[in-house]
Structure formats: C-alpha cells, structure tokens
Amino acid sequence: MSTLADQVTALMREVAAREIMPRFRALAESDIEEKSKGDLVTVADRASERWLTPRLEALVSGSHVLGEEAAAADPALLDRLADDRALWTVDPVDGTGNFVAGRETFGVMIALTERGETTHAWIYLPVTDEVAVAERGAGAFWMAGGSTARMASGRAAPAAADQSASFYVRFMPDDWKGPIERHAGGIGRKESNLCSAFDYTSVARGRHDFVTYYRMLPWDHAPGTLILRxxxxxxxxxxxxxxxxxxxxxGPHLVARDEDSWEQTAARIRALRAHL
Incomplete structure (x- = not known):
C-alpha cells in the first residue's frame, strides 16, 4: 500500500482513540442532538471531523475537506464537489444512530476524490480495529488482527432464498420503492445495519449480496464504492x-458483489416497476 494509505489509516485510528471510543456507551443526553427528524449528531461526530480536517488537508497540497457535519451546517459546501481540486470526503462517525444506541455497527469513512472521481478510500471499524483500504486500479485490502489480505467480493450471489441483502427505501420515490419492496419479499435474509461502513465492507468481503440506496451523499458512498469496485x-x-x-x-442505486448479479437483480426490479 502507498504511504498515503498508511498515513490516513493512522489518522483514523488516532481520531477514534481520541474522540470516538472514549464516548462510546458514555454519551450524556447533552452530547446528542437531532439535525433533522431521525438524523442524530453527537459531540464525537463533530470533534472527529474537526480533528481530521486540517490533518487531511495537510497530506495533499491544495486539497480541501467536505465533511458531513460541516455540510449539515452549511449545505453550500456541497458545491465543492464540482471543483476539480483534490477533495476529501469525511464521515466522522457513520452509523451515528447505532453509536448512540451502544451498538457496535459504526465506522469512520474517508475518500479522496480528484476531478470528480474517487482515487483512494478508507473505512475503519473502531470496535474491532479493522480497516478496508483501496486505491483506484491497485485493489482493495482488509487489515485485521495484524494481517493484510486482498479483498474479493466472491462468487455470484446465490438464489434469492439464500441471499442476504439490505433494502433502504426511506428516500425512494414511490415508483421505485414499491418494486424494490416487492423484490425484497423474495430474499431469504434481510438486514438493516443502518451503516454504510458495514454494508459496503460486508459486500466487498463476500458476506452480503445486495444493498439498495437512493440518497447518495458522497461521504456515505464514495469510500465504499471504490473499495467494492x-x-x-x-x-x-x-x-x-x-x-x-x-x-x-x-438515484435508485443497487450495490452488488459482481456484474452478473447486478444485471440480473436490476432487471427483476425494472420488470416489477414496469408492471406498476
């Protein structure tokens, strides 16, 4: 892996040790706010993003950061996506609702994009100290227990009754929500981790077959997409x-662990939509 990959991995581990894990299962009521209905933010989210921002920008000359919490406070920051300068996307605590509830399914997600394309990606799971790292064209790697292994999403998805999938339809327009829910009815095991860090790494490791999303905010999807690809x-x-x-x-996006599985599942959902 590159020096940059190691540097960002070290920053993620450090911010988790400083700002996230000391607050896990130790949040006071005053440490939690609701940005909008059902959308939580904690002191850990904000402190982590503040700590990471200047350190990431120092790693790549001329780069800037688009963080989830900064964008929540100032939506105009999303305009940075149109800039061709190097841009870091940061989700300081992905799965904040889980973090607040004391569940272990949360992570830190970072991507580096250049000219609108993701070139590097990181997902860190602090509870288990596991990291997924990818560089465009150089593969994806899983670091756990002191060892590093190349990630592979594995064989094509099994028959529907044996599949494991997550179907997030909260933001879907009705003409997509209905067909996706009908398709989900035939899937053997449905899971809702409510955490992109877990969903993407599970598919990339061949442990999960499909995920659907509609709202595609970059801090939630740029890291996981490159790792999975x-x-x-x-x-x-x-x-x-x-x-x-x-x-x-x-947009109604389908996450799948191989090309053929994507094509077959997308065709089924489209066919169900055509019969509405």
Whole structure:
C-alpha cells in the first residue's frame, strides 16, 4: 500500500482513540442532538471531523475537506464537489444512530476524490480495529488482527432464498420503492445495519449480496464504492445504468458483489416497476 494509505489509516485510528471510543456507551443526553427528524449528531461526530480536517488537508497540497457535519451546517459546501481540486470526503462517525444506541455497527469513512472521481478510500471499524483500504486500479485490502489480505467480493450471489441483502427505501420515490419492496419479499435474509461502513465492507468481503440506496451523499458512498469496485463489485444506478460517481447525489442505486448479479437483480426490479 502507498504511504498515503498508511498515513490516513493512522489518522483514523488516532481520531477514534481520541474522540470516538472514549464516548462510546458514555454519551450524556447533552452530547446528542437531532439535525433533522431521525438524523442524530453527537459531540464525537463533530470533534472527529474537526480533528481530521486540517490533518487531511495537510497530506495533499491544495486539497480541501467536505465533511458531513460541516455540510449539515452549511449545505453550500456541497458545491465543492464540482471543483476539480483534490477533495476529501469525511464521515466522522457513520452509523451515528447505532453509536448512540451502544451498538457496535459504526465506522469512520474517508475518500479522496480528484476531478470528480474517487482515487483512494478508507473505512475503519473502531470496535474491532479493522480497516478496508483501496486505491483506484491497485485493489482493495482488509487489515485485521495484524494481517493484510486482498479483498474479493466472491462468487455470484446465490438464489434469492439464500441471499442476504439490505433494502433502504426511506428516500425512494414511490415508483421505485414499491418494486424494490416487492423484490425484497423474495430474499431469504434481510438486514438493516443502518451503516454504510458495514454494508459496503460486508459486500466487498463476500458476506452480503445486495444493498439498495437512493440518497447518495458522497461521504456515505464514495469510500465504499471504490473499495467494492476494487474487490470486484458494482455500484450503479438502476434506472440509468450509470456507475456511481461522487457528484451523483441521488438515484435508485443497487450495490452488488459482481456484474452478473447486478444485471440480473436490476432487471427483476425494472420488470416489477414496469408492471406498476
């Protein structure tokens, strides 16, 4: 792996040790706020993003950061996506609701994008000290227990009754929500981790078959998409057939662990939509 990969991994571990894990299962009521209905933020989210921002910008000359919490306070920061300068996307605590509830399914997600394309990605799971790292064209790697292994999303997804999938339809328009829910009815095991860090790494490791999303905010999807692609998977808009890119903010996207599985599942969902 590159020096940059190691540097960012070290920063993620340090911010988790400083700002996140000391607050895990130790939050006071005053440490938690609701940005909008059902969308929580904690002192850990804000402190982590503040700590990471100047350190990431120092790693790549001329780069700037687009963090989830800064963008929540100033939505105009999303305009940075249109800039061709190097841009870091940061989700300081992905799965904040889980973090607040004391569940272990949360992570830190960082991506580096250049000219609208993701070039590097990191997902860190602090509870287990596991890291997924990817560089465009150089593969994706899983670091756990002191060892590093190349990630591979594995064989094609099994028959529907044996599949494991997550179907997030909260933001879906009705003409996509209905067909996706009908398709989900035939899936053997449905899970809702409510954490992109866990969903993407699970698909990239061949432990999960599919995920659907509609709202595609870059800090939630740029890191996981590159990691999954480098592991052999696919993230693509079901309607347009276009691969996900960080400047894409919405659309019915299907995450799959291989090309054939994506094509077959997207075709089924489209067919169900056509019969509405």
């Amino acid at each position: 480098e592991a052999g998977g696919v993230v693509r808009d079901i309607e347009t057939g276009l691969d996900y890119a960080p400047r894409t903010l919405k």
